[in-house]
Amino acid sequence: MRIVVAGGGIGGLALGAGLRRRGFEVSVFDRDTDVTETGGYHITLDGRALSALSELVEPQIMRRLLASGSALRLRERDAFWDRRGRLLGHGTDLSNSSSVDVDRITLRMLLAESVGDDLHLGCHVTGVEGGVADDPRLLFADRAPVAADLVVGADGTHSVIARHLAGGATNRPAGIIGFSGRTLRADLSVGEQKRLGPRSGFAAGPRGAALYIGFLDPVGNAALDAPELRMSVTTGPTYIWGAMFPESAATDALRELRGEKSRSALVARFRERGWAERSLEVLTRADTHSVAGFRFNAASTRAADLAPWAGGRITALGDAVHATPPTAGMGAGAAIRDAADLVDHLTVSASGAITLTAAIQQFESGMRERGSEVLTSAMKTVRWILATDTTLGATATAISTPILAAATRLRANRRAF
Template sequence: MRVVVVGGGIGGLALGAGLRRRGFEVAVFERDTDVAATGGYHITLDERAQSALKDLVEPKIMQRLLASGSALRLRERDAFWDRRGRLLGHGPDLSDSASIDVDRITLRMLLAEAVGDGLHLGCSVSGVGHDDQGAPRVLFTDGAPVSADLVVGADGTHSVVARHLAGGPTNSPAGIIGFSGRTLRRDLSPGEHQRLRPRSGLAIGPRGAA
């Protein structure tokens, strides 16, 4: 059985890795030309997520992922501030948590390694149809079509596959925009070190800003 996965984000790569491990012929097509060229900061993997990944990837990949992570039980309770920096409260006690935070880029790169030569980068999907035998076929903006026994849409918010199946757009703007960035610890003042501490924090602003 040949499976084509459209989209090489975390979901598409995890599926591709799991299918390959179970002996399926799988191809994952991703428009990015570099798996490290991805947005996001970190992602929290709870016990269910870790258990699922253990079934999808080889033990050596899972060991490297766990070694890269940060255990939530080792950090302080999350903090919430208002826009003036006044402490509003704390999150739950994490001392018994089995969850870990991992870097999204690290996770994506390890999953890409698990998919191996089944990952095809720089491939932009333009549509989905059927070949002469009625099998699903993926069309590309620059390249020959690819047929498969099963096509899976893992191509995100503006999914070409989902739009094909639904016959039209499957989402609409929510009016929410997110920005993220990183600051090196050495660039923080002693006061910022003391205020931020080893934990996650969120500052709540006006009109839904945070």
């Protein structure tokens, strides 16, 4: 059985690695010419994603990943703040968490290594044809079509493969524009280092302004203490943040800015919404080269709406099917789980137990449920942020957060005595 994969992001590479490990003939095509040239800064892999990944790659690759990842169990509980920097509360205890944060570039490099010579870079996929009466063929802008027994679209939010299958777009803008960047913890003032702490956090204010601050330390919080295997892009305690605003013409225009202009405009937007200066220090001291903007896209949260086609010899996975905003930190993990599940079903089909069509149908059924789960979680935060941009939501946020902050201080004082 020959399988061709369109897209060399996390899901496509994970699939290619798993198929290669199981002995399938596979080719993964991606338009990038360098796997390190990728958007995003870090990925959270929960226990389910790590278990799936361990089925797809060799044990030594997993060891290198863990040696390059930051274990959530080693950091403090997440914190929640208001726009003034006042503490509102904490997240759950992470001491028993199996989740790991890893640089996207690091993960993509490890997966590309696992795929090896079956990864073909610099190949621009333009579409797909066939798959009913004859073999499906992957089409390219710069090379001859490639035929296979199965074509898998792992080509992301704007997937040409999923669009072909669905007869149209499989997701739409979620209503939020995000901006991400990196700030070294050492570049912050002592007071802000103490306030933020070795933990991730989330701050929100009226009028749809929100700021996620992720803490990544693959050296001090390594999931596996094996320095000789470490290959993390992040080499010291770093805050990898994401700013969010409701989509509008003015906000969308910020996406076109670069460098210092982008950072300054982003900070100004928060100041207009009454955010305190200390809450913005993580932005004002960010690496200007790291700041980038992007649109949140989302598929339907209803499982029945996902992969709205009959299973056959062309399929898709990951964001191509269930495009997920980053607000739950589960999108990449879901794509890896998709890949592992597809490999399992194809292995059963190759044994002769079920037909290829039946294997794809069973895989797509499970993928719909996975996609619905992660989308439901991610969209809760998206809808909450958008709700604060209404007159009622803005008023409620402005009134309630000082009360929550005061209650939190009172509880802390009582515990101190």
